[in-house]
Amino acid sequence: MELKLEHVTKRYGANTALDDLTITFTPGIYGILGANGAGKSTLMNLITDNVKRDGGSITFDGTDILELGDAFRAQLGYMPQQQGIYEQMTAESFVSYVGRLKGLRGKALRRQVDEALALTNLSDVRHKKTGGFSGGMKQRLLLAQALLGQPRVLLLDEPTAGLDPRERVRIRDYIKALAQDRIVLLATHIVSDIESIAGQVLLIRKGRLLRVDTPQALIDSLPADWKPVMGVKSLEDVYLYFLGD
Ligand SMILES: Nc1ncnc2c1ncn2[C@@H]1O[C@H](COP(=O)(O)OP(=O)(O)OP(=O)(O)O)[C@@H](O)[C@H]1O
Ligand SMILES: [Mg+2]
Structure with a gap:
């Protein structure tokens, strides 16, 4: 490559x-x-x-x-410098949303969302709204979305x-x-x-x-x-x- x-x-x-x-x-x-x-x-x-x-x-x-x-x-997986997170979304819905933008659907989407949240240590807070996240949690969430689709x-x-x-x-x-x-x-x-x-x-x-x-x-x-x-x-x-x- x-x-x-x-x-x-x-x-x-x-x-x-x-x-x-x-x-x-x-x-x-x-x-x-x-x-x-x-x-x-x-x-x-x-x-x-x-x-x-x-x-x-x-x-x-x-x-x-x-x-x-x-x-x-x-x-490609891209973690931008400027944070752009919808604060009303939960961690899981945010990562799923990005996954759908990348063309993932159904079981493959759910599996990859689970994996990305686990890898970035966010599984426990997956149903929490991102507006309440600390800076570090937001960064990890941005990393999680960058990992979708196994770039x-x-x-x-x-x-x-x-x-x-x-x-x-x-x-x-x-x-x-x-x-x-x-x-x-x-x-x-x-x-x-x-x-x-x-x-x-x-x-x-x-x-x-x-x-x-x-x-x-x-x-x-x-x-x-x-x-x-x-x-x-x-x-x-x-x-x-x-x-x-
Ligand atoms: N959209 C834009 N319109 C006009 N100039 C821009 C734009 N984006 C970047 N630049 C200019 O291009 C140059 C490089 O910017 P860039 O954002 O790539 O730097 P950087 O190394 O990422 O800096 P930082 O460490 O601050 O993130 C700078 O002079 C910047 O002002
Ligand atoms: Mg920069």
Whole structure:
């Protein structure tokens, strides 16, 4: 399985949100680091076809995703950065609703809703209205809906934003477990969330892909005289050195 972006560019007027980005994703976890406005969400929006690219190509196993259309969308799970949850719906009705949008029906729908709620630890609150959920529960619910249809490509845009450390570790562990045979793109500002689970890390700066490498290789590429913020060099230092201004 291969998701390939070649020379992908997206402009908003005079502002180039993504500039000539080329990368090939194969199964595994890709952490995406970049400051506010660097282009992380734009990258995901281009893969979901929520926004139109101005140049370049995006292919899935050799065919352009625009040509694949629904066939590609069926392979996609997307957890958007902005929370959009109907507060009057119960957890179960929300996840079922998204499942129906994805074309699931009947027994298959019920089975997948059960699985997604179990995996995100929401089975106990499935009949509760989401309006009363904590931030962490809402995040887990958004992750649950992204898992429906057993997507082979998962796009997670800041999945742990606003969560307490325990919830963050929980979500991180789910994501790690999910990554088998899947392409997972994970945009975040919480550098420690990807340090231990991402096979590769993308550094994006002002719409340009600066580096793609393993966390360790990025850490090793820091200058010898770099003073680590926490005593030992970590991905946090990589962020500060390459993306920090
Ligand atoms: N709908 C839009 N209309 C105009 N400009 C936009 C739009 N969406 C994004 N941009 C611009 O594109 C650039 C990249 O934005 P993007 O949302 O991809 O950044 P990001 O890396 O996800 O940032 P954040 O960390 O804040 O989520 C920014 O300059 C932003 O202002
Ligand atoms: Mg974003």
